[in-house]
Amino acid sequence: MxxxxxxxxxxxxxxxxxxxxxxxxxxxxxxxxxxxxxxxxxxxxxxxxxxxxxxxxxxxxxxxxxxxxxxxxTITVSAFFRDASVFDNFRENVIPSLIQDKRRKKQKIIRIWSAGCASGEETYSIAILMYDFLGANPENFIISVHGTDIDGASLAKAKKGEYTFDEVKNVGVDSLSQYFVFEQGKYRVSDKIKGLVKFEKHDLISGKPLAHFDVIFCRNVSIYFSRAMHERLHKEFCNALNTDGFFVLGKTEMLYGAARKLFKPVNVKDGIYKK
CATH class of the missing domain: 1.10.155 (Chemotaxis Receptor Methyltransferase Cher; domain 1)
Known part of the structure; x- marks a missing residue:
């Protein structure tokens, strides 16, 4: 139109x-x-x-x-394992590096922020990969995946954790059977995954600063912001990350201004950087 x-x-x-x-x-x-x-x-x-x-x-x-x-x-576009190569890289490189760093520092808490999470697909995707990597024996790690968005309706759907067949089409058959329950024509995220996740309303522009995260995902959100806001947000994300934390941008996004000096590239093609 x-x-x-x-x-x-x-x-x-x-x-x-x-x-x-x-x-x-x-x-x-x-x-x-x-x-x-x-x-x-x-x-x-x-x-x-x-x-x-x-x-x-x-x-x-x-x-x-x-x-x-x-x-x-409000932008509410979301999908499970959207941009598969990003999640492959997260599973094969970021998670092992993160777990190794936590063991070396003798730390047990792992906090991940999914900023602009919309209806929760990205947030649950992250939780599934973390659970899948650690297996049945999580070695007493305390995993917390924090999903935030400005839209209340999207967050309500995220908290409910129920999705149609079309919405879970990117989820592998094994993961679908292991981490979802099929009920009344929809796929509900299992309690073991929901237990790792928390959703909260938060405005990236005017909300209170969040902190102490090991990984921050903010993909395809800041593309709608001005360049000045880009720079401000990227600095704030850096401040919100723990030392050696990972920052994941959208594949078509880039760091601007002073933020370029705050992060080291891990895989630029997939938008993955390290503090």
């Missing part, structure tokens, strides 16, 4: 962004303007409007429209 194109409305666009920030505390300036305009175009089209000024009036007269606008800004 062709997007609504709104030329020569730069001032109204800026005024609208300020209004959204004032009313909802949502800072559009941290995102790329092209992304913000695409999201706004969705809501203008839905309301048969053709200007930012008219949409600002709608938000003033009908505050419930903000719920639809915030939903339009």
């Amino acid at each position: 062709t997007e609504i194109l709104i030329p020569n409305q730069d001032r109204d666009f800026e005024v609208l962004k300020c209004q959204i920030l004032k009313d909802k505390g949502f800072d559009c300036s941290q995102y790329r303007d092209t992304y913000v305009k695409r999201r706004l175009a969705i809501r203008l089209r839905a309301n048969n409007l053709f200007s930012y000024r008219d949409y600002a009036k709608l938000l003033n007269s009908d505050p419930t429209e903000y719920q639809e606008l915030m939903a339009a800004f």
